Amino acid sequence: MAYTVPKLKDWSAKALDKAGAKLLAALEQESTAVKNKADWKTFRDRWIGRKNGVLTQINDLWLKAAPKDAKRDVGQRVNEIKQQVTAGVEATAFPEGQVNPRIAGEGRSVLSRPASRGVGTVTAALDISLPGNRRALGAEHPIIKTMNEIVSVFRNLGYSVEEGPEIETDYYNFEALNFPPNHPARDTQDTLFIANQESKPLRDRLLLRTHTSPVQIRSMEKMKPPVRVVCPGKVHRNDAPDATHSPIFHQVEGLAVDTNITFCDLKGTLDHAMKALFGSSVKTRFYPSYFPFTEPSADVQISCIFCGGTGYRDGGRCPNCKASGWIELLGCGMVDPNVYRFVDYDARKVSGFAFGMGVERIAILKYGVDDIQLFFNGDARFLEQFG
Amino acid sequence: MKLSPQWLRDFVDLNADLRQLADDLTLAGIAVESISGEGSEAVFEMDITTNRPDAMNHYGVARECSAIYDLPLTPIEPKLPPAAQAASSGGQAGTTARVVSYQGAHPPVTFPIEITEPELCPRFTARVLRNVTIKASPDKVKQRLALLDQRPISNAVDATNYVLWEMGKPTHVFDLDLLEGGRIIVRRAKDGETLKTLDGVERKLSSEDLVVADGKKPVGLAGVMGGFDTMITDKTRNILIESAWWDPVTIRKASRRHGLHTDASHRFERGADFESTVVSCDRVAELILQSGGGELVGGAVDVIARRLDQAPVALHVSEVHRILGEKLDAREIFRILDRLGFDVLPERGGEADFTIRIPSWRLDVEREIDIIEEIARLHGYDKFANTLPAYAGAVVELPDAEKDCKLRSSLLALGYDEAVSLTFISHHDAERFSRVPAIELANPLSEEASVMRTSMVPGMLGMMAYNLNRGSDNVRLFETGNVFEASGATANQLKRVCLGATGSAVLPGVHQPSRPLSFFDLKGDVEALLHPFRCKLLAYDSQTPKYYHPGRSARAVMDGEIVVQFGQIHPDVAAARKLRQDVFIAEFYLDLLYQHALREVRYEALPRYPAVERDFSFIFDDSVKFEQIREAMTALHIHEMRSFVPVEIFRGGNVPAGKYSFLLRARFQSGERTLREEEVGQWCPRIIKALEALGGTQRM
């Protein structure tokens, strides 16, 4: 039996809700019967036609007839119903030659559509607490992200990015960096060598670069001072993989050579960089070290970012700095004059500094990762944490 | 290296507590890694850099302490009893050898020491002891060695070990009665000679090896390890003590050749103190005599074949300032160097300010910059100001930086997680996934990682399998990296991006059904990624390598160069890797892709006149590809036809087998006017004709 708009006697909220729900149910039900354009026109005229359409009727029978004190409330409700009916009728329209989506089995109520357009009523409100249709974004790899952050700190100081090959010659990886043949410092590098190189002179033999420092040499060969370069990249060592070792890892190398560069500049630059990376409250500490290609050489520690440099936290020894308050982070030094000889710079006229830092080490600190292997097995559960 | 702070107090009167001492040493470059134990039992774990062999012992560290705290250093001065009999110390004329005559219980024997390789053994000092009792060391020696994790053996052997840790000078003791032929010769080994070293290993020697020999046989591998057959035993009564200085490179080569890294070789290859051979020899003798009795025969025999050249260094205060950036005054410089044992001689009227004589234990100091480092480290790195240098240059971008950045940000936006995998693959994978010669490692970590990757695909498949095996079914990864190929004697490095995808294109959710990833999802991503690059013609063909699914893979050809290969992995490859669902891969050849510039965007006026669409419904034979339709439509050169897209493809139903129905939607628009019905009506028959020419029949 077709729906007719009832006259109202009770103007209470409850009664209005009930009457409204009945009307919308009727709309919903009649919408399924629309099979073609002609059907739809009839449907449209019956519900929203100016002449005696259902909407016109509720205006007369519900709103106009309402007692004065209820008018405001009724008016609001009638308006809501009007919006919903209009949208429901529009939603039932479909292109010629296609099937009414309502019947085609998609099973969606015509009434849900206007709601999704943001004009819904209380009765048809969405459960907005349901999860959205999310399109996943890819996550940056924590190592690449960290490496880019380091590079960007130095770019802002005027350093240009340089790259070099991962397969290097003995000359660039060792000799030109002042590691003479048979020097014990070569032992600290755990080098992976390329096979079948014995017939070549030592300096031409290929190996996997053990540090990004060869890019220093390549950069100085290419350009004359002033030089400011930062060299991110992958390096290799003959280290069997475990929680703290990996045969591949990443370094960022930096080099500044000019007529005026001093050890104080080295200190100031790295102090600035560490503050930019770890926060302005971080302190740096420099102490003597040894690298064949720098002199004086230094290791740099930062005050422990976990315990604020106190050595203690959570009522016990800080495990991150082993209660020392300091974390060792990078190596650096003034470029050794021997290195300048290989690139034809005049060590009496120019001076400079170089530094190198392990990206994994910094990422491990920043993110609290406890196993370096996680960086290299492509585990999506790990990678997506950095999205 | 382990170090006992208590032992340091033999030489320097330290006031600092252990933590302070550790910190002060570390800040002077003598790094203390950790502290264990307490009081006199405390032990420092040291990390002495390779250039400082002089600090790899207690006296050396005490010397640093004396410089740091400006405290007097008590020298090591062994007190020996008078010799039982004067040694004949006359050298053989014209040679570098000297002679010690040895008077045993048996008729006296002359005992010459001869150095045949003065370059490799510049100095050899020896002493002879007689009637020694071999027994356990005194408690003090045993305890000190035990603290350093050194196993006490016997008083004579422990004496050498004690001296090694006390003053860093390796020495050796022989059972004198087991030395044959009445002499010591330092010489190269003869090919075919063998030596059983103290560790019990029989070693084949060659002429590259330097040995200490008696009259008949090698009795020690010089500077590395002594011989087994002449070692001290319970029966030993008479002892020869050796304290020599060996050429560092020779010792390093021998140590590597024989795979024998010892405390002795560690120090000799870094450079021992040339002037400590006599005092160390005496110190060993003193310790043995104290515990084992016996007597000294003659004095030390000190054979110097050549002197080491430690040239003095000229120091300019201006250079100190130029490098360090702080105006340290000459008095401060003098004070630091003097405390470290350098002889600082002011140069009056000379070009330099000081001439510095280098102490014999500092072979690492040879140049002015080495002196500057000494000044800096004792002054204290932390006392130098932090400054930023002025700079007049500008940042220069890498040529491909913008392209890299564009590609990477698009990949992340498309939902691919960034991954990094190992750069090594197996021989087998190199052959399966590429046709280029692989670069082999001489010392690979494993068989599975024996060559440098020639393709990113094995690594990507490995990561896909890793995820699928851990229950991650919806995975998209990309990796940017280099592949390598042998090119004659050199290595080519080529940059690639590899994508891997498996699982759903649309993730299942309450609002929408899930849909499995298809070839076209991947192709869509490839298209999106290639879009920013400028080219005349981008075409796709299906000539992919065997590891791809033959019907579901393609190559993107940009102006004649293959820039991408992509598609589903061949089921056989997937099965071999136990991939339990379809996996898609894309390989981007960046060296070729990056030859194309990025598109330069030029604004195009927005259309002011409405567009008109027309649909064309056709039946085509399966052999007709969209590429042909595309070419046919393009060839019409209808300027106002702004686009044509396939909107529906249908097989089955009332479409005959071997054919498909195809709905093409063309969109017409003019920038100058509203198109009239007749104009569009003129183009439609041309389109229909072109489609019919491909064998299509129009559906009514």
Ligand SMILES: [Zn+2]
């Ligand atoms: Zn801490």
